[in-house]
Amino acid sequence: MDFTFPREMEKFRKLVREFGEEVVRPAAKAADEKHEVDMDVIRQAAAIGLLGVPFPQKYGGVGAGETGYCILMEELGKVCTSTATTIGAHIGIGAMSIYLDGTEAQKQKYLVPLARGEKLGAFALTEPNAGSDAASIKTKAVRDGDAYLLNGSKIYITNGPLADVISVLAVTDPTLGAHGGVTAFIGEKQFGIQVGTVEKKMGIRGSATSELIFEDVRIPAENVLGPVGLGFITFMKTLDTGRLTLGAATLGGAEEALRIAIDYARVREAFGKPIAHKQSIQFMIADMAAEVEALRSLVYRTAWMVEQGMPYTKEAGMCKLLGSQTASRNIHRALQILGALGYSRDFPVERMFRDARIAEIFEGTNEIQRIVIASQLFKEVGIRIRP
Amino acid sequence: MRIVVCVKQLYDPKMARVSQSRQSLDLRAAELIMNPMDLQALEEALHVREAVGGEVTVLSLGKPEADDVLLWSLAMGADAAYLASDERFSEADAGVTAHALAAAIRRIGDVDALFLGEYAADSAGGQMGARLAAMLRWSFLPALAQVFLTDGHLSGLSYLETTARRLLTPLPAVVTVYHRANKPRFPHGAAVINAYREGKVIVWDADDLDMTLEELAPQTLFRGYSLLPERELGTRLDGSAAEMATDLAAMLQGRRLLGGEA
Amino acid sequence: MDFTLNEEQQMFGQMFGDFMAKEVAPRAEAIDAEGETPSELLEQAAMQGFLGAILPEDYMGAALDMTSYTLLAEAWGRADLSSATVFHAHMMTAMAILAHGTEDQKATYLEAMAMGEKLGAFALTEPAAGSDPAGMLTEAKPDGSDYLLNGVKSWVTNAGRAGTYVVFARAPEGVTGFIVDADTPGLKVGGREKTLGLRGAEIRALYLDHARVPAANVLGKVGHGLRVALSTMDFAHLSLAALTLGGAEQALDLGVQFASERKQFGVLIAKKQAIQNYLADAKLKIEALRHLIEHASWLAVQGKPYSFEATMAKLYGGQAIYETANTMIQVHGGYGYIVDYPISRLYRDARAMSIIGGSAEIQRVLVARHVLAEAGIEVKP
Ligand SMILES: Cc1cc2nc3c(=O)[nH]c(=O)nc-3n(C[C@H](O)[C@H](O)[C@H](O)COP(=O)(O)OP(=O)(O)OC[C@H]3O[C@@H](n4cnc5c(N)ncnc54)[C@H](O)[C@@H]3O)c2cc1C
Numbered sequence A: 001m002d003f004t005f006p007r008e009m010e011k012f013r014k015l016v017r018e019f020g021e022e023v024v025r026p027a028a029k030a031a032d033e034k035h036e037v038d039m040d041v042i043r044q045a046a047a048i049g050l051l052g053v054p055f056p057q058k059y060g061g062v063g064a065g066e067t068g069y070c071i072l073m074e075e076l077g078k079v080c081t082s083t084a085t086t087i088g089a090h091i092g093i094g095a096m097s098i099y100l101d102g103t104e105a106q107k108q109k110y111l112v113p114l115a116r117g118e119k120l121g122a123f124a125l126t127e128p129n130a131g132s133d134a135a136s137i138k139t140k141a142v143r144d145g146d147a148y149l150l151n152g153s154k155i156y157i158t159n160g161p162l163a164d165v166i167s168v169l170a171v172t173d174p175t176l177g178a179h180g181g182v183t184a185f186i187g188e189k190q191f192g193i194q195v196g197t198v199e200k201k202m203g204i205r206g207s208a209t210s211e212l213i214f215e216d217v218r219i220p221a222e223n224v225l226g227p228v229g230l231g232f233i234t235f236m237k238t239l240d241t242g243r244l245t246l247g248a249a250t251l252g253g254a255e256e257a258l259r260i261a262i263d264y265a266r267v268r269e270a271f272g273k274p275i276a277h278k279q280s281i282q283f284m285i286a287d288m289a290a291e292v293e294a295l296r297s298l299v300y301r302t303a304w305m306v307e308q309g310m311p312y313t314k315e316a317g318m319c320k321l322l323g324s325q326t327a328s329r330n331i332h333r334a335l336q337i338l339g340a341l342g343y344s345r346d347f348p349v350e351r352m353f354r355d356a357r358i359a360e361i362f363e364g365t366n367e368i369q370r371i372v373i374a375s376q377l378f379k380e381v382g383i384r385i386r387p
Numbered sequence B: 001m002r003i004v005v006c007v008k009q010l011y012d013p014k015m016a017r018v019s020q021s022r023q024s025l026d027l028r029a030a031e032l033i034m035n036p037m038d039l040q041a042l043e044e045a046l047h048v049r050e051a052v053g054g055e056v057t058v059l060s061l062g063k064p065e066a067d068d069v070l071l072w073s074l075a076m077g078a079d080a081a082y083l084a085s086d087e088r089f090s091e092a093d094a095g096v097t098a099h100a101l102a103a104a105i106r107r108i109g110d111v112d113a114l115f116l117g118e119y120a121a122d123s124a125g126g127q128m129g130a131r132l133a134a135m136l137r138w139s140f141l142p143a144l145a146q147v148f149l150t151d152g153h154l155s156g157l158s159y160l161e162t163t164a165r166r167l168l169t170p171l172p173a174v175v176t177v178y179h180r181a182n183k184p185r186f187p188h189g190a191a192v193i194n195a196y197r198e199g200k201v202i203v204w205d206a207d208d209l210d211m212t213l214e215e216l217a218p219q220t221l222f223r224g225y226s227l228l229p230e231r232e233l234g235t236r237l238d239g240s241a242a243e244m245a246t247d248l249a250a251m252l253q254g255r256r257l258l259g260g261e262a
Numbered sequence C: 001m002d003f004t005l006n007e008e009q010q011m012f013g014q015m016f017g018d019f020m021a022k023e024v025a026p027r028a029e030a031i032d033a034e035g036e037t038p039s040e041l042l043e044q045a046a047m048q049g050f051l052g053a054i055l056p057e058d059y060m061g062a063a064l065d066m067t068s069y070t071l072l073a074e075a076w077g078r079a080d081l082s083s084a085t086v087f088h089a090h091m092m093t094a095m096a097i098l099a100h101g102t103e104d105q106k107a108t109y110l111e112a113m114a115m116g117e118k119l120g121a122f123a124l125t126e127p128a129a130g131s132d133p134a135g136m137l138t139e140a141k142p143d144g145s146d147y148l149l150n151g152v153k154s155w156v157t158n159a160g161r162a163g164t165y166v167v168f169a170r171a172p173e174g175v176t177g178f179i180v181d182a183d184t185p186g187l188k189v190g191g192r193e194k195t196l197g198l199r200g201a202e203i204r205a206l207y208l209d210h211a212r213v214p215a216a217n218v219l220g221k222v223g224h225g226l227r228v229a230l231s232t233m234d235f236a237h238l239s240l241a242a243l244t245l246g247g248a249e250q251a252l253d254l255g256v257q258f259a260s261e262r263k264q265f266g267v268l269i270a271k272k273q274a275i276q277n278y279l280a281d282a283k284l285k286i287e288a289l290r291h292l293i294e295h296a297s298w299l300a301v302q303g304k305p306y307s308f309e310a311t312m313a314k315l316y317g318g319q320a321i322y323e324t325a326n327t328m329i330q331v332h333g334g335y336g337y338i339v340d341y342p343i344s345r346l347y348r349d350a351r352a353m354s355i356i357g358g359s360a361e362i363q364r365v366l367v368a369r370h371v372l373a374e375a376g377i378e379v380k381p
């Protein structure tokens, strides 16, 4: 066992941390207030490779693997959850689906510009009546010569208004159901995918979420991602890595909350002494730290499992479940420790509080994570769980 | 065109604390970093290379772990890296360091310009550029920004005094780069990964550099640290200008800092 | 034991609920988005007698008993926590004057407050003294028959809008309460605090720069200001607890509504145990909170001390409303995160309730003090 990071990973962290402090953090507040993605930040991140961190260098990536990607998300999670979300949706689910199941030609055509950050990616699964129950999607893809015609609507798609390349799941054979009848496609915005409602959100307002409308959108057959009919598998596999790295982003948020809480408790005085001297405060901070360390171990061990080629569905679900809870709880506590200042929009905890809440919902709600974890556990003893 | 940039590893002065005994520095919390001024020297050299071509070589003197600043420099875009490292450098003062660096520069060969940071953030000595220029018998341009190279000449704006002056010199030359000359770039992520995975730093010891015993002998002796004495509150003079001038003159004479009579 | 409300209380409860559902709830979204409680809403409330809810009829009040008052606060909290907080801060200011004011003071101030001509604001907190008001720095210097007030009060709900402030400052004899008119020279308000929630409440700092206040405006005895503040807190705790009860009920309603319309995996999500458990736990908290509040208000109606019970209700209410809003967002899935659905506003509003009116940590200190007093152990914050 060796719990240290290789030197190149430590230095990669240094790069991301400096970038986060100098470029991302100062832009976070305004992006939240304007409810707009700061594309200048995304472009600067792209210029130093941060939009292709896990992918091999031959595909235009940084070649930092799953561990490097977790490092990226952790550091971004500290400074701006919106930026982590934009980049996470681009890399972790958008480009990742192509990396996992794309052909060599698809990778050259789509993954390379995505990894280099020349194009932005998105991942379109959710529909009005298919959220947790993703297998119930209704968007249809009908074969038409050397192409498919897609019709339907996807909602709540991160990067929807900005993305150039969109992985989309649609029904190719309604008689076969999710396993056999659903196919993944690589769509391009310029194929005619329209942006519908852009959502106003409680948090991660520096990221963009929208509806995507498909009206006879023609996608060439060569853009089928993975085998026809097996798109559901491609999408679920992709979500596994997404969940791990979402866990890493929440680790960053949880750590930041801890840092802020300690910094404040150290200087804020009540009853003649810094509040750090009160057990109510100390114990909150001790719990925060313990949970952060548990999460850190889980996240990086899971990243290691991915790199070893081990199955990690259960662990990815745990990263997302534990991570989102830890971040929310820690930020909740930090807000409490700051008192009225925690409630004020002049301090970042307020934004962190709104931002953190999404992680318990998207990329599969925490209830769905529990179902995933439980079904893995019961599978081992021969019981099949249905959601 | 070959530019050598000298880079130095040091403890982050922001994190250094005076120890409780007040006799030394507590560096336990301090991280080893690259001298921020050297990052600017490197950035300036990379700029020049991007304009006129050629190569940028980085050079450091330090312990083996100082390869870190060289690898980071490679990630930023330097073409080659050399580390002068030897047990015998452990007591090196500015003189020994200059001898070693000059020897390394001669050994690298064909160097047209040498860039250094304006000063080091820890010692703030700011003498290495001048020493090297003297040893190498090259011209010396201090505190330069907007450095340009044109057929055999180097020019730039010198910020040594309150007003910037444009200076020009034939090559080879030694330049210290003004501490606000530029904003150093972030290296590309892949370049960081590759630089540290490959670890391409060439290490030379004192023998590789043909250093003589004389060159290796420090000229200064380190006795220990002490803090500046606490400053006392000054005296405030009141009254008209004439009264204050008279009072001041009297005070200075009283302390034998001014001749004549009040 | 009798857990029923009397006829009058029932009637009031019904009336409050109807009014709030009709006049306030539909405006909640706009109040949050625009960051303002509209004046005409307060005027309407005044016409109904709400702004003088607990004041005696002599001062044009509605003379509600404490239980009926909590029904009003609950109904308002259920409809909209922002404007309910405006109401709460007003009412506690009036309560302080009612409990500690001289006949003259009551006659001068309470009627205008009950009629809604003057809104109240209670200025205790300072930038460096929140949980520990005894650490306040604002000074009150005697100057002839007046006091000159100097200092900064922070986080004053209704500041800028209020006509009547109760301000606490340090006189030579100790902390003292003052009734300060909004147009007092030397009293200025700061910029609006931008907050996570309760965005329809106007919260600002108060700058006192040689603000001249007549000695006749001292509230209670000189040097007894902390007592004035603390005794007002009994009422404030109960009032806030009732707000949290209403908010938690509203959150649960929203959750139930969503869960009984949303289908996934071919069934209503309400059919899933995970969702049922959230709803069950929320209901449990709501009913426990209701009983704490009813008990405290019953004690108050009996004329008995209710300080400890009100503190517990407020402490528990802050937790209950937050946890309920939090789980009900979860019940909404992605929809809970979109501002078109009111649950996200409730979640933001709810978070204030463990800070405002005394933090949860301080309330635990108070509860622990009571618990340990029986064992003869003194508890200090
Ligand atoms: C800001 C944001 C960004 C998003 N980005 C993307 C994106 O980029 N791409 C994309 O495809 N989607 C995206 N989504 C959609 C997101 O993944 C879904 O919102 C999420 O999967 C939940 O689906 P839902 O909202 O339909 O909730 P529902 O599925 O309706 O869930 C409602 C509630 O029921 C629970 N529930 C459902 N089924 C069960 C069950 N069987 N047992 C127990 N409980 C159950 C849920 O856990 C939840 O509590 C995003 C959403 C948001 C808000």
Ligand SMILES: Cc1cc2nc3c(=O)[nH]c(=O)nc-3n(C[C@H](O)[C@H](O)[C@H](O)COP(=O)(O)OP(=O)(O)OC[C@H]3O[C@@H](n4cnc5c(N)ncnc54)[C@H](O)[C@@H]3O)c2cc1C
Pocket: A268, A269, A270, A271, A275, A278, A279, A280, A281, A336, A337, A338, A339, A340, A341, A343, C089, C122, C123, C124, C125, C127, C129, C130, C131, C132, C154, C155, C156, C157, C158, C195, C198, C203, C352, C355, C356, C357, C358, C359, C360, C361, C362, C365, C380, C381
């Ligand atoms: C929306 C809102 C409206 C408000 N309206 C008003 C108003 O109208 N009038 C008014 O006067 N004030 C108002 N306040 C201020 C409120 O009363 C204070 O915020 C509260 O009393 C806490 O004080 P503080 O924020 O200074 O936190 P601090 O006192 O600085 O406390 C910081 C942290 O330390 C903890 N702590 C402090 N002392 C101890 C201890 N001894 N033991 C354990 N933990 C401790 C606290 O619980 C908190 O977690 C309002 C606040 C908010 C958020």
